[in-house]
Amino acid sequence: MSRYILIGIFLAVSFLLGPFNKVWAAEPFEPLPEDEFQWVQATARSSYYFNKQAMTYEIGSDGYADTNILLVPTVKLFDNMQVDDIIMKRQWRNLSTYRFDELVGAAEYLRIDLQKKTVEYTDCIYLDQGYNSLYAGYERPTQDMTTMSPKNVDYKFYQAIVDYEHEHRKELLEKIADQVRPKDLKAAGIKVDKDKVKKERKSKE
Known part of the structure; x- marks a missing residue:
């Protein structure tokens, strides 16, 4: 598993990151793998x-996915002025600025x-040159896309995520x-093999 996908996994498990040993290039926005x-x-x-x-859907207490709630790890890379x-x-x-x-x-x-069309930030942390946590979290308020301008930078980001989910819903559910x-x-549009589904669920209990 590559070091980059670990960013998403790390976010999904309460930011338990291991070292990635990545040397940061001089270019401020080194592209992440497509x-x-x-x-x-x-x-x-x-x-x-x-x-x-x-990217995935939230799993409820009943063990089933809530296909209306999307969970998405995101990354923003900064230039020197933003830093x-x-x-x-x-x-x-x-x-602390340690x-x-x-x-x-x-x-x-x-x-x-x-x-x-609301966006809740459940975790936010800063990343160092190895993509490890700087152990400095911050908070962002829940965003309501229905009240945001389509020209807003964050709105464009959220909408791109929503559009991707719509286009790839089948594979995400599979x-x-x-x-x-x-x-x-x-x-x-996914063919349901009820016996197979029951067997897989039973094996996880």
């Missing part, structure tokens, strides 16, 4: 990606309600077919 990360956009200060391999700005703001707020000279980006874990209700599989 087979794992979907690049969406670049602003003057940041480049936006989401992990399409780790300096973050450090300066933390200094103003008397927050090892922030190694800051290269942020990993954020999104919980998107596809019906309400990955977790044993945790998806038969009616949801059928709605996605």
Whole structure:
């Protein structure tokens, strides 16, 4: 498994990261691998990606996927000006800047309600040059896409994720077919083998 996809897995398990031993290049936005990360956009200060391999649906207490709730690990890579700005703001707020000279980006874990079009940030952490956590988390408020301008940078990012889910819903559900209700599989055009589904679910109990 490559070191990059571990970013998504690490986010999904409460940010338990191991070292990736990656040397950061001088270029501020070194592209992440396209087979794992979907690049969406670049602003003057940041480049936006989401992990399409780790994208999945929330599993409820009943063991079934809620196909309306999308969980998405994302990564933003910063240029030097953005790094300096973050450090300066933390200094103003008397927050630790220990090892922030190694800051290269942020990993954020999104919980998107596809019906309400709300985006909740369940975890946000800064990343060092090895894509490890700097052990400095931050919070972002829940976003309501229905009240945002389509020109907003974050809105464009969220919409790209929602569009990807719509286009790839079938394959996303096939990955977790044993945790998806038969009616949801059928709605996605996936042939349901009820005996196989029951057998797979039973083997996991």
